Amino acid sequence: xxxxxxxxxxxxxxxxxxxxxxxxxxxxxxxxxxxxxxxxxxxxxxxxxxxxxxxxxxxxxxxxxxxxxxxxxxxxxxxxxxxxxxxxxxxxxxxxxxxxxxxxxxxxxxxxxxxxxxxxxxxxxxxxxxxxxxxxxxxxxxxxxxxxxxxxxxxxxxxxx
Amino acid sequence: xxxxxxxxxxxxxxxxxxxxxxxxxxxxxxxxxxxxxxxxxxxxxxxxxxxxxxxxxxxxxxxxxxxxxxxxxxxxxxxxxxxxxxxxxxxxxxxxxxxxxxxxxxxxxxxxxxxxxxxxxxxxxxxxxxxxxx
Numbered sequence: 517x518x519x520x521x522x523x524x525x526x527x528x529x530x531x532x533x534x535x536x537x538x539x540x541x542x543x544x545x546x547x548x549x550x551x552x553x554x555x556x557x558x559x560x561x562x563x564x565x566x567x568x569x570x571x572x573x574x575x576x577x578x579x580x581x582x583x584x585x586x587x588x589x590x591x592x593x594x595x596x597x598x599x600x601x602x603x604x605x606x607x608x609x610x611x612x613x614x615x616x617x618x619x620x621x622x623x624x625x626x627x628x629x630x631x632x633x634x635x636x637x638x639x640x641x642x643x644x645x646x647x648x649x650x651x652x653x654x655x656x657x658x659x660x661x662x663x664x665x666x667x668x669x670x671x672x673x674x675x676x677x
Numbered sequence: 678x679x680x681x682x683x684x685x686x687x688x689x690x691x692x693x694x695x696x697x698x699x700x701x702x703x704x705x706x707x708x709x710x711x712x713x714x715x716x717x718x719x720x721x722x723x724x725x726x727x728x729x730x731x732x733x734x735x736x737x738x739x740x741x742x743x744x745x746x747x748x749x750x751x752x753x754x755x756x757x758x759x760x761x762x763x764x765x766x767x768x769x770x771x772x773x774x775x776x777x778x779x780x781x782x783x784x785x786x787x788x789x790x791x792x793x794x795x796x797x798x799x800x801x802x803x804x805x806x807x808x809x810x811x
């Protein structure tokens with residue numbers, strides 16, 4: 517049973533490593549802290565020695581808890597790395613990237629988390645609600661408000677003469 | 678809303694380092710080894726328990742067998758014509774109500790003696806010949 521759990525977690529990590537890291541980085545703002553949070557989360561689940569009912573939201577919740585603990589420590593260190601620091605594989609709008617980076621900073625932490633989980637982790641509102649421990653409607657409203665703020669900023673930019 | 682999500686997804690994300698993959702590989706391998714070790718320990722306990730159970734069973738069997746052998750004191754039937762036959766010896770049982778061995782005059786004339794146990798004149802304060810004990 518334990519080897520099955522380890523194998524299931526290994527497969528999950530292989531297929532979701534970017535999503536897990538992006539989510540952790542959005543909280544810690546530090547790549548090393550994000551990696552630590554991901555490893556800590558999986559270590560906790562392995563020590564539990566029992567597969568949770570819903571693996572994906574449970575693991576993301578563990579990552580969140582570990583990242584929040586690490587984020588407090590990192591804030592003292594003053595690190596601040598965006599989740600959009602990747603090397604572009606295809607041509608992307610540099611201005612859009614700067615805008616999004618700036619706009620993400622204007623969102624509340626709840627809105628930012630909801631947007632990251634929905635857009636970059638592909639989670640449903642139900643899963644987001646499970647990760648955050650809130651009602652589904654609350655998670656959905658965070659996401660809608662966050663995206664509305666981003667859209668408003670883009671629209672404003674696009675309408676500039 | 679889908680266009681907005683597509684816009685966000687078009688941006689390249691910060692990638693995790695190769696160190697994360699190495700750390701996770703070590704974590705999963707260690708977990709797998711722990712699982713195997715736990716299973717091995719469990720089998721070892723099972724083996725030890727079976728050995729102990731077998732030993733206990735053998736010991737109990739030996740005790741039972743030994744307990745039913747003739748030299749344990751149990752009565753074994755032997756034919757009267759057999760040279761091993763020994764007629765039983767029954768102990769003489771004294772009738773506790775039979776006072777014939779105790780002389781009546783000794784009881785009546787027994788001096789008052791407070792050194793012996795029992796009350797004066799009590800049969801137990803005299804031996805069989807009627808002499809006072811003590």
